[in-house]
Amino acid sequence: MELKERIFKDRNVLSPHYVPDELPFRQKEIEEIMRSVLPATAGQKPKNLFVYGKPGTGKTCSVKRVMEKVGKNPGKASLAYINCRIYNSRYRIMQKILKQFVPELEKSGFGLPYLYEKMIEIMGRGTQLVVVLDEVDMIKDLDELVYTLTRSNDETKIGGITLIGISNKLSFKNDLDPRSKSSLYENEMVFAPYTAVQLQQILRQRAGLGIRAGCFDESAVNLASAIAAQETGDARYALKLFEKAAEIAEYGGKEKITDMEVEGARKRVEIDLAGETVNTLPENHQLVLYAIAKLTLSGSRYSKLEFENESGFLISGEVYEEYERVARGAGKRARSSRWYKEYLSDLETLGLVTLTLSGKGLRGHTTLIKLGYDAKGMLGLLAPKLGGASNG
DNA sequence: CCTCCACAGGAAGCGCAGGAGT
DNA sequence: ACTCCTGCGCTTCCTGTGGAGG
Numbered sequence: 001m002e003l004k005e006r007i008f009k010d011r012n013v014l015s016p017h018y019v020p021d022e023l024p025f026r027q028k029e030i031e032e033i034m035r036s037v038l039p040a041t042a043g044q045k046p047k048n049l050f051v052y053g054k055p056g057t058g059k060t061c062s063v064k065r066v067m068e069k070v071g072k073n074p075g076k077a078s079l080a081y082i083n084c085r086i087y088n089s090r091y092r093i094m095q096k097i098l099k100q101f102v103p104e105l106e107k108s109g110f111g112l113p114y115l116y117e118k119m120i121e122i123m124g125r126g127t128q129l130v131v132v133l134d135e136v137d138m139i140k141d142l143d144e145l146v147y148t149l150t151r152s153n154d155e156t157k158i159g160g161i162t163l164i165g166i167s168n169k170l171s172f173k174n175d176l177d178p179r180s181k182s183s184l185y186e187n188e189m190v191f192a193p194y195t196a197v198q199l200q201q202i203l204r205q206r207a208g209l210g211i212r213a214g215c216f217d218e219s220a221v222n223l224a225s226a227i228a229a230q231e232t233g234d235a236r237y238a239l240k241l242f243e244k245a246a247e248i249a250e251y252g253g254k255e256k257i258t259d260m261e262v263e264g265a266r267k268r269v270e271i272d273l274a275g276e277t278v279n280t281l282p283e284n285h286q287l288v289l290y291a292i293a294k295l296t297l298s299g300s301r302y303s304k305l306e307f308e309n310e311s312g313f314l315i316s317g318e319v320y321e322e323y324e325r326v327a328r329g330a331g332k333r334a335r336s337s338r339w340y341k342e343y344l345s346d347l348e349t350l351g352l353v354t355l356t357l358s359g360k361g362l363r364g365h366t367t368l369i370k371l372g373y374d375a376k377g378m379l380g381l382l383a384p385k386l387g388g389a390s391n392g
Numbered sequence: 393c394c395t396c397c398a399c400a401g402g403a404a405g406c407g408c409a410g411g412a413g414t
Numbered sequence: 415a416c417t418c419c420t421g422c423g424c425t426t427c428c429t430g431t432g433g434a435g436g
Contacts, residue, residue, distance in 0.1 A: 091421055109411030111420050317398065336425050341400075357400085358432090365399045365431055 006212070007250040007257065013210035014243040016236040019061055024205065025198050026058045029191060033066045036187060037164075040128035041075030045153070045160035048184055053191025055168050056234030062191075063132055063166060070130075076159075077128045084138040085280075090145040094119065097131055112148075119152050123159030136165040136184075137172040137349060146180035169349075193233025199225035202235055203242055211246060216257040220245065223262045241269045271377035277350055278381050284327075284335055286382055288343045289352060291322040293378040296371045313356070313368040316344070330386050344369070 005011075012018050023030065039046045053059045067079050080097050087093045094115045098105050101122050105115070123129065131149075139145060146163070153160050165184055173181060194202065203221045224245065228238035242257075244265035249257045278286065292314060300314045320340050327334040334340070344367065347353045356368040371378060 089421080107410065108422095109409070109420070111411085114411095114420095315398095316400090335423090337399090338401080338426080339424060342424095365433095367400080 005250060007215045007246050007254075008210065009212045010210045011243075013206050014239055014246065016056075016239050018206075019064070020205070023058060023061055023065060024202055025194065026062050026191075029058075029189065030062050030065055032189065033063060033164075034069065037066055037070055037077070037130055037162075040077035040130050040162060041070065041073065043076040043126055043128060043158070045128060046130070046162045047186040048163045048165075049187045049189060050165045050167075050185045051189045051191065052167055052170055054193050054232050054234065056232070056236035056238075057191040057193055058235065059166050059168075059191050060134055063134075063164060067132065076126055077130055079130045079132070081132045082134065084133050084135045088138050088140055090139075090141050090148065091115070093131075093133070093139070093145060094148075097129065098122070116148065116152060119161075120155055123152065123156045123161065126158045128159060129161040130164065131161065132164045132166065134166045135168075137167045137169045143177040143180045146184055147177075150180075150183050194229065194235055194238075195233065196225050196229035199228050199233070199235060199238045203238055206239065207242065211257070214256065215249075216246075217259065220257045220259055220262050223259050227262070227266065237269065237273065240273055241265055244269055244272065267374075268377075271373055271381065274352065274373050274378070275381050277352065278378075281350075283332070284339075285343050285346060286385060287327050287330065287332070287334075288319070288323050288340065289347060289378065290382040290386055291319055291326045292347075292353060292369060292371050293375045293382065294326065295319060295322050296375040297379065313370045316341075316367040316369065319344075319369055326386070341367075 008014075033049070033051075036046050036049050051059050051063065064081065067081060070077060071079055078100075080100070082093055082096055084093070087096050091112060094112070095105055095108065095110075098115060098118050102118055105118070133139070136142060149161050149163065163184060173185070176184070200222060203225050207216055207221060221242070224242045225238055228234055228241060231237055241262065242265075245257050245261040248254075248261045248264050252261075254261065278289065281289070295314050295318065300312075301318055302313075302315050320337050323340060324334040335343075344353070344355060348355045352372050354370045354372060356370075358366045358368055
């Protein structure tokens with residue numbers, strides 16, 4: 001459908017996935033990453049690098065930019081980018097790395113030792129593998145992965161493998177085996193959240209490209225960046241907020257984007273960002289999340305209970321029961337409670353729910369569950385996908 | 393004190409898909 | 415065609431832990 005858009009000039013520019021030619025306020029970081037990767041092109045082994053920063057601080061963007069640049073003139077280096085949310089085990093990651101060299105590894109069924117041999121063989125040719133592990137905290141067996149990779153490093157004289165880990169969780173560092181910790185953290189880099197002023201400039205730049213001239217108030221840009229800076233300094237959030245505001249103006253028949261539209265967009269943004277994550281979730285994760293949202297709305301049996309001055313959480317057991325009901329309603333069989341616990345902790349690592357171990361003070365050992373987002377919005381997100389699994 | 397409840401989370405093992413070797 | 419291998423998602427079983435209530 002061909003709509004005449006009066007506000008938008010180019011919607012893509014405002015999308016969080018759009019990568020501008022120049023990343024504002026990240027030149028220094030890009031150069032630093034570049035410096036650490038560059039030895040690989042000359043056949044020397046760089047140090048491993050760990051990149052940490054809150055969501056929307058440009059970590060992935062910066063690393064990808066470096067990969068692009070190095071990729072144009074790679075020399076002995078060979079670069080691989082891996083999204084660990086999808087490739088989340090040692091086996092799958094090694095398979096993904098090696099696929100570009102050994103096409104038959106497209107199929108699974110080979111043992112790990114076989115992959116290991118192939119890896120040594122490739123490095124034996126003098127190749128310097130640089131592997132970017134985005135969202136490293138999603139890898140189930142990171143310790144084993146780091147171990148096998150560093151081992152393979154020791155086994156070859158020429159060639160080598162370098163890891164660049166990206167994560168927004170600092171805490172997971174402590175869950176690591178000390179040995180893999182020290183090798184993964186040879187070099188560390190922190191991306192600070194954007195300040196309100198920086199967000200302003202980013203937004204103004206994008207708004208200039210994506211919105212027609214005169215169709216947005218300067219103060220709307222300022223407000224959006226102020227809100228985003230207050231939340232977490234998340235550039236994605238700021239962009240999404242402004243994009244939503246633009247949408248509201250566009251479809252509300254307004255002349256321009258003002259503070260009012262930004263305010264109006266505020267409520268919808270968070271759930272919209274969550275939606276991107278939720279969409280890629282496997283079925284059973286969605287069902288569990290759905291159960292949590294539903295119970296949050298209809299009320300927990302234990303809602304009166306308090307724990308460390310907090311209330312309004314759900315309890316593991318009742319959520320599992322609800323999950324079973326929801327699954328039945330959708331014509332599926334619920335997984336065992338053991339796996340359900342795994343799903344829960346996956347949802348936590350994705351930041352969709354918060355889990356607290358009751359430890360002491362409440363019903364022995366149980367997990368207190370809280371939805372990280374608005375329950376109604378979450379239901380709206382999930383209900384259509386789950387085939388109208390309603391009624392309880 | 394003891395027993396039971398409600399749960400956490402480790403261990404073992406199963407079926408499946410897709411190899412390799414014979 | 416067959417047997418045996420591997421990783422993976424999953425179930426089953428099991429041990430441990432702390433509160434509640436006798």
